[in-house]
Amino acid sequence: MSSHGTFAFGLRRYHHARAGVLARASQGGTRAIATLPGDGIGPEIMDVAVKVLEIVGEAEGVDLRFEEHAIGGDAIDKTGCPLPDETLAACKESDAVLLAAIGGYKWDNLSSKDRPEGGLLQLRAGLDCFANLRPATLEDELLEGSPLKPDIIKGVDIMIVRELVGGIYFGQPRGFMDEEGDRAGYNTMVYKKSEVERIARVAFEIAKQRKGRIVSVDKANVLEVSQLWRQTVADAFEEDGCSSDGLELANMYVDNCAMQLCSNPSQFDVILTGNIFGDILSDQASVITGSLGMLPSASVSSPGKPGIYEPVHGSAPDIAGQDIANPLGMVLSAAMMCRYGLNEPEMADIIEDAVKDVLAKGYRTGDLMGSSPPGAELIQVGCTQMGELLLQSIAEEEIKLSFMPK
Ligand SMILES: NC(=O)c1ccc[n+]([C@@H]2O[C@H](COP(=O)([O-])OP(=O)(O)OC[C@H]3O[C@@H](n4cnc5c(N)ncnc54)[C@H](O)[C@@H]3O)[C@@H](O)[C@H]2O)c1
Ligand SMILES: CC(C)[C@H](C(=O)O)[C@@H](O)C(=O)O
Numbered sequence: 135m136s137s138h139g140t141f142a143f144g145l146r147r148y149h150h151a152r153a154g155v156l157a158r159a160s161q162g163g164t165r166a167i168a169t170l171p172g173d174g175i176g177p178e179i180m181d182v183a184v185k186v187l188e189i190v191g192e193a194e195g196v197d198l199r200f201e202e203h204a205i206g207g208d209a210i211d212k213t214g215c216p217l218p219d220e221t222l223a224a225c226k227e228s229d230a231v232l233l234a235a236i237g238g239y240k241w242d243n244l245s246s247k248d249r250p251e252g253g254l255l256q257l258r259a260g261l262d263c264f265a266n267l268r269p270a271t272l273e274d275e276l277l278e279g280s281p282l283k284p285d286i287i288k289g290v291d292i293m294i295v296r297e298l299v300g301g302i303y304f305g306q307p308r309g310f311m312d313e314e315g316d317r318a319g320y321n322t323m324v325y326k327k328s329e330v331e332r333i334a335r336v337a338f339e340i341a342k343q344r345k346g347r348i349v350s351v352d353k354a355n356v357l358e359v360s361q362l363w364r365q366t367v368a369d370a371f372e373e374d375g376c377s378s379d380g381l382e383l384a385n386m387y388v389d390n391c392a393m394q395l396c397s398n399p400s401q402f403d404v405i406l407t408g409n410i411f412g413d414i415l416s417d418q419a420s421v422i423t424g425s426l427g428m429l430p431s432a433s434v435s436s437p438g439k440p441g442i443y444e445p446v447h448g449s450a451p452d453i454a455g456q457d458i459a460n461p462l463g464m465v466l467s468a469a470m471m472c473r474y475g476l477n478e479p480e481m482a483d484i485i486e487d488a489v490k491d492v493l494a495k496g497y498r499t500g501d502l503m504g505s506s507p508p509g510a511e512l513i514q515v516g517c518t519q520m521g522e523l524l525l526q527s528i529a530e531e532e533i534k535l536s537f538m539p540k
């Protein structure tokens with residue numbers, strides 16, 4: 135059975151055709167999903183995503199097996215380590231990893247590798263999830279919700295392709311030192327040609343399913359690592375004959391890109407960039423969609439290996455435990471997991487349709503209420519209630535479909 139959506143959620147338009155390219159599992163059989171709720175709002179939004187997956191799995195006859203594991207601050211408290219061996223081993227064995235968020239004030243003074251963020255980075259590296267796909271798609275329902283002007287952001291649909299297991303996050307040497315009586319901290323931003331080539335090729339493939347426009351973002355006016363990045367991307371583009379496939383490649387400095395994301399975001403289709411620039415630009419792109427809480431992501435590895443599906447935002451300790459977090463970025467990450475990780479595009483369609491539906495009915499978590507125009511008929515709901523509305527929407531759609539002639 136398929137939803138054949140009445141609503142076409144933006145993410146679906148391009149990804150449908152891609153399911154076979156990046157997907158890990160073939161259809162059929164039980165799917166093992168490692169769930170990592172983590173810290174802060176993590177458990178609240180994970181709860182919503184798992185309930186949504188359960189009902190959609192049941193409706194589509196897909197047997198999902200969830201197994202929860204510790205990561206981040208939660209794992210530090212339980213085991214003393216932000217990524218216990220048991221968690222990494224279970225993730226490697228799974229068909230897909232669904233992660234909510236890690237981090238919090240309590241663990242902020244630990245060393246880089248011992249803090250929650252270190253656990254997340256070790257997980258990404260441990261699974262070699264080198265390609266982080268971060269779609270920033272504005273749905274018409276949220277047009278008035280962004281602090282940016284509607285005529286600037288209407289129809290924006292960007293895919294940020296971020297290299298995830300290299301660059302300054304992982305470069306050596308790194309650390310602290312004393313230099314002539316002064317204290318210094320240092321990191322190394324390094325990319326090998328092979329690392330740039332493999333992420334560039336993911337961006338090319340994705341661009342073929344979209345409008346075909348790639349902007350590679352770097353800081354080649356200052357950094358050697360970016361000069362190598364730029365040349366390597368251009369060479370791979372040429373070698374792969376991308377022009378004859380109708381693709382266009384342009385380069386942009388990261389500072390300019392940050393500005394253009396606010397002033398003229400519609401020009402972007404695929405943004406290809408390195409680890410730290412992609413981190414910063416994706417949070418910025420989220421403003422177009424109304425809230426950081428809306429953005430999903432998929433971190434994929436080579437075919438046959440599990441990917442990590444997680445929202446772009448963090449553990450939001452400022453709102454944790456209040457049942458007010460927006461679960462939609464998490465839920466849309468679950469949809470990306472269905473599409474890319476489980477090869478179940480119809481499950482993804484159903485989830486994305488439900489998100490679209492609740493937004494169309496005017497339901498919003500607090501983060502999406504801020505810039506609403508006066509008089510807008512919006513109904514503020516909490517995290518749990520948003521989850522219930524999604525379940526209701528899915529159930530209603532299933533009932534409608536069951537009455538349709540086969
Ligand atoms: N992938 C991850 O797990 C991840 C990502 C980013 C930050 N972090 C960690 O999260 C912690 C907090 O970092 P931060 O405050 O800079 O970033 P954050 O993304 O957690 O929060 C930034 C702001 O956005 C709001 N926000 C985020 N997600 C929301 C949601 N779903 N619904 C409503 N509002 C939401 C927060 O309330 C906060 O005001 C830090 O420890 C950081 O390292 C983790
Ligand atoms: C928590 C942190 C390590 C992480 C990153 O910088 O990649 C986060 O900001 C993200 O965007 O996923």
Ligand SMILES: [Mg+2]
Pocket residue numbers: 413414417446
């Ligand atoms: Mg980030």
